Amino acid sequence: MVMFGPVGFALPWLLWALVALPILWFILRAIPPAPIRRRFPGVALLLGLTDDESLSDKTPWWLLLLRMLAVAAIIIGFAGPVLNPESARSGDGPLMIVVDGTWADARDWRARQDRIAGLLAEAGRAGRPVAVMTLTEPDKGPVLFQAAGVWAERLAGVQPRPWEPNLEELENWLAELGDAEFETFWISDGLERSGRAELLESLETYGAVTVFEGENTVHALRPVVFEDGVVKVEAIRSETGEARDFSISAIGLDPSGQERELARADLRFGLGEETADVAFSLPPELRNRISRFALVGVRSAAAVTLADDSLRRREVALIAGREDREGLELLSPLHYLKKALVPTADLIDGVLSDVLLANPDVIVLADVATLSEGESRDVAEWVAKGGLLLRFAGPRLAASDISRDSEDILMPVRLRRGGRSVGGAMSWGSPKGLLPFAEDTVFYGLEIPDDVRVNAQVVAQPDPELAERVIASLTDGTPLVTRKALGDGQVVLFHVTANAEWSTLPLSGLFVGMLERLAVSSGSFDRGEEDLASTTWVAEKVLDAFGQLDDAGAMAGIAGETLAAGKPMRAMPPGLYASRDRRIALNAIDQETELKTTSWPVGQRVEGLGRAAETALKSMFLMAALLFLLVDIFASLGLAGRLRGPRVSNAAAVLLCVMLIAPEARAQDDFAIIATSEVVLAHVITGNGEIDRVARAGLVGLSQVLNSRTSIEPAPPISIDLERDELSFFPFLYWPVTPDQPLPSDEAYGKLNRYLRNGGMILFDTRDSDIAGGRGGGPNGQKLQQLAWSLDIPPLERVPADHVLTRTFYLLQDFPGRYASRNVWVEAAPPDAEQVEGMPFRNLNDGVTPVVIGGNDWASAWAVDDGGNRMFPIGRGYAGERQREIAKRFGVNLIMHVLTGNYKSDQVHVPALLDRLGQ
Numbered sequence: 001m002v003m004f005g006p007v008g009f010a011l012p013w014l015l016w017a018l019v020a021l022p023i024l025w026f027i028l029r030a031i032p033p034a035p036i037r038r039r040f041p042g043v044a045l046l047l048g049l050t051d052d053e054s055l056s057d058k059t060p061w062w063l064l065l066l067r068m069l070a071v072a073a074i075i076i077g078f079a080g081p082v083l084n085p086e087s088a089r090s091g092d093g094p095l096m097i098v099v100d101g102t103w104a105d106a107r108d109w110r111a112r113q114d115r116i117a118g119l120l121a122e123a124g125r126a127g128r129p130v131a132v133m134t135l136t137e138p139d140k141g142p143v144l145f146q147a148a149g150v151w152a153e154r155l156a157g158v159q160p161r162p163w164e165p166n167l168e169e170l171e172n173w174l175a176e177l178g179d180a181e182f183e184t185f186w187i188s189d190g191l192e193r194s195g196r197a198e199l200l201e202s203l204e205t206y207g208a209v210t211v212f213e214g215e216n217t218v219h220a221l222r223p224v225v226f227e228d229g230v231v232k233v234e235a236i237r238s239e240t241g242e243a244r245d246f247s248i249s250a251i252g253l254d255p256s257g258q259e260r261e262l263a264r265a266d267l268r269f270g271l272g273e274e275t276a277d278v279a280f281s282l283p284p285e286l287r288n289r290i291s292r293f294a295l296v297g298v299r300s301a302a303a304v305t306l307a308d309d310s311l312r313r314r315e316v317a318l319i320a321g322r323e324d325r326e327g328l329e330l331l332s333p334l335h336y337l338k339k340a341l342v343p344t345a346d347l348i349d350g351v352l353s354d355v356l357l358a359n360p361d362v363i364v365l366a367d368v369a370t371l372s373e374g375e376s377r378d379v380a381e382w383v384a385k386g387g388l389l390l391r392f393a394g395p396r397l398a399a400s401d402i403s404r405d406s407e408d409i410l411m412p413v414r415l416r417r418g419g420r421s422v423g424g425a426m427s428w429g430s431p432k433g434l435l436p437f438a439e440d441t442v443f444y445g446l447e448i449p450d451d452v453r454v455n456a457q458v459v460a461q462p463d464p465e466l467a468e469r470v471i472a473s474l475t476d477g478t479p480l481v482t483r484k485a486l487g488d489g490q491v492v493l494f495h496v497t498a499n500a501e502w503s504t505l506p507l508s509g510l511f512v513g514m515l516e517r518l519a520v521s522s523g524s525f526d527r528g529e530e531d532l533a534s535t536t537w538v539a540e541k542v543l544d545a546f547g548q549l550d551d552a553g554a555m556a557g558i559a560g561e562t563l564a565a566g567k568p569m570r571a572m573p574p575g576l577y578a579s580r581d582r583r584i585a586l587n588a589i590d591q592e593t594e595l596k597t598t599s600w601p602v603g604q605r606v607e608g609l610g611r612a613a614e615t616a617l618k619s620m621f622l623m624a625a626l627l628f629l630l631v632d633i634f635a636s637l638g639l640a641g642r643l644r645g646p647r648v649s650n651a652a653a654v655l656l657c658v659m660l661i662a663p664e665a666r667a668q669d670d671f672a673i674i675a676t677s678e679v680v681l682a683h684v685i686t687g688n689g690e691i692d693r694v695a696r697a698g699l700v701g702l703s704q705v706l707n708s709r710t711s712i713e714p715a716p717p718i719s720i721d722l723e724r725d726e727l728s729f730f731p732f733l734y735w736p737v738t739p740d741q742p743l744p745s746d747e748a749y750g751k752l753n754r755y756l757r758n759g760g761m762i763l764f765d766t767r768d769s770d771i772a773g774g775r776g777g778g779p780n781g782q783k784l785q786q787l788a789w790s791l792d793i794p795p796l797e798r799v800p801a802d803h804v805l806t807r808t809f810y811l812l813q814d815f816p817g818r819y820a821s822r823n824v825w826v827e828a829a830p831p832d833a834e835q836v837e838g839m840p841f842r843n844l845n846d847g848v849t850p851v852v853i854g855g856n857d858w859a860s861a862w863a864v865d866d867g868g869n870r871m872f873p874i875g876r877g878y879a880g881e882r883q884r885e886i887a888k889r890f891g892v893n894l895i896m897h898v899l900t901g902n903y904k905s906d907q908v909h910v911p912a913l914l915d916r917l918g919q
Helices: 013-030 041-044 060-076 101-126 147-157 169-177 195-203 335-341 351-359 371-384 395-399 511-517 560-567 618-639 646-677 688-707 748-755 777-787 858-862 877-900 906-919
Strands: 002-004 005-007 081-083 096-097 130-134 183-188 210-213 219-221 225-227 230-237 244-253 259-269 274-282 291-294 304-305 314-320 346-350 363-367 388-392 420-422 471-475 479-486 490-495 535-541 549-551 575-579 583-587 603-608 679-682 715-720 731-736 761-765 796-798 825-827 851-854
Touching: 005 013, 013 060, 013 346, 060 618, 096 101, 101 130, 101 147, 130 147, 169 195, 183 195, 195 210, 219 291, 230 244, 230 259, 230 291, 244 274, 259 274, 259 291, 304 535, 304 583, 314 335, 314 351, 314 479, 335 346, 335 511, 351 363, 351 371, 371 388, 371 479, 371 490, 535 560, 646 679, 679 688, 688 715, 688 731, 688 858, 688 877, 731 858, 731 877, 748 761, 761 777, 761 858, 761 877, 858 877
Parallel strands: 096 130, 096 183, 183 210, 210 603, 314 346, 314 363, 363 388, 388 490, 679 715, 679 731, 731 761, 761 851
Antiparallel strands: 002 005, 005 081, 219 230, 225 230, 230 274, 244 259, 244 291, 291 304, 471 479, 479 490, 535 549, 535 575, 575 583, 796 825, 825 851
């Protein structure tokens, strides 16, 4: 291919024909020859006559120019012009494609995949073996170079990770490279980090290195900070430049348990500024619901910062058994508790009955002995639902009969009458210290100050369960703190007072640490290695590189010392980690992270990710030549005087048809290419804007489920106009039924019947099972009868228990959507389809049911908005989410049935299915 600026020519030798254009110009100017003038007297008889047609003796220059342009356009068009053609890279031998593969790549991962695909295609044409490696997950062992086609098929599995490369792993990988030479293409994320220069130097010893780097600025959020009653979120960027505005979204669960945006604030990077921050002033109830903050419009793990216990200030109710002594504040049962909790928790005062109505996270009873029967019952119910009841001993509790002969429901152990104190009836010789906390207790790892001494306590009665309920003991082995579970909550008893009357514990920092470990405060605890030492943390939620928060699954536990380092890695991705009652968020970046663009050595070859689209210009030049020739025809007719009368109308009509039909034909071609290049789900346009919007959102949600759970990767769904669009391109149509939608025309019915006969499936959804109960008696059901009257629909039956829809991918017996009616209809089985003895399913291999009819409003159950959030609630709590999950599984089964037919009806699958069913 020969290049002329940005345009290349596949057949450049054809351009030599342009040299002949001047010669053609002179030939056309010379033909026809000028007439010879002769004087003839008889011409006088012709004077005054008019001629209907006129001929010029020479072709006008502008008409010749027009014809020259037409010929030139034809020559250039057949020479194969291409705008921005991809130039083939020089080079042979093995090729290593190195991808950073970090969270910073996620922001434009599709462009990186396209670039890698282009490099693989070039390598395939050149016959070069290729190896693809991501720095976040380097391969172990020698590098294996394979055919480019093999890697092209595996490219979809190459994904970025939400952590940065590990230098030790990279060193081990470099040690395994061996001595063979290869060329390297490095797809960089554009961020400067340690080890880059050394890695580049090492790769250059094996051959040339070319770096590909995007131009987009990297944006990220530092961990949130709760200060002065507001939540502060700070954003950073890799390059300073012009001012830019963003929005920060606070995401969490609403009262119905649905995840959605709870608050939003605007953030602005000023001109030349690297950081920008915003403050959220939120009530505690709303703040405690937030699970994460996200930078709107940026797909990256670092554009999401997770909320943990440091943000969720717990609501703690403090109730004392006796009033504060006037003027003796230090002797108040609640004084030291308030001092310890005010910085990290929201305190609630009031009587117990009022406190329970506020539903706090923790209730503290300081030397409260006896509760009424009603109060005791109400508090027990509150604890069983997940509350924490924290009790402190004191003179009242020691003198009462509570939990003596039998264990009180609101006490973790039975107590001896009276108490034990220095100089008392049960005397100590001297105050006692604390034993080191056992490894299996919540306090393990806390340092015990030498000056903590206990002068008095209430003593626990020996019981079989006592040993397992003790979580802190004195040096003589008697319990200091005991705990028991009650339902989903727990009851904890400090066997000393909450003030300094019985011990010096409330005067020490250990008291604050113990409250934090019991999750009484919100987690302002020190997250250093010393505080987290000897603890184990389990991931509850993890972030992927694109900023999506998912369940962690069965991940191994993480040592507290590792978590304290705060550096995400393969074994510890960003996410929310829990240890007993505490939650710590590990984000992709920390407070000290700074984003700097990569500084490559002078002379290093660096190319951009973006490539100008290769555009073939042949059709454009040929269309221009055709346009010139059309203009030439009309110009010639005009010069001949033939643009009068009916001929003009006919020519104009022909030209108008060409102008109108050509764009329509091209639009149909584009539609066909989009619909057939990938699997595409479609829905029928009803004319109701809201219903059509939900239908499309539902298919978007179903496509996402298919993409994440199966090998099907659908393209974005398409809205279908039955009167205009071709249906045969689509394996599946979702048709929501509305009472006022018009009936299709005869031509549309013809297309629908051909579609159903040729293997297509239509899901008719009347969306009225909550009203009509699935019986079809409502207005939507009546409309469905009118719509289906002219359709070639076979006999129907309710979905039988052995229908292939119950097992194409998931094992199902219900097919709910937003509603859960069981009245779902499919093509009836043949009358002779009998079940063979010993087989759980009939052997039905009769293709795909052409229609599925129901009213469960499946689109609303599948629907997601632009942010990937659920659009509509389903039921309440776990039961509702379980129904949504089954609705998604029905959608997966439906599409798998459309694409694979009755494959899962083959008897070869029976043993595996019986094993899954436990039979």
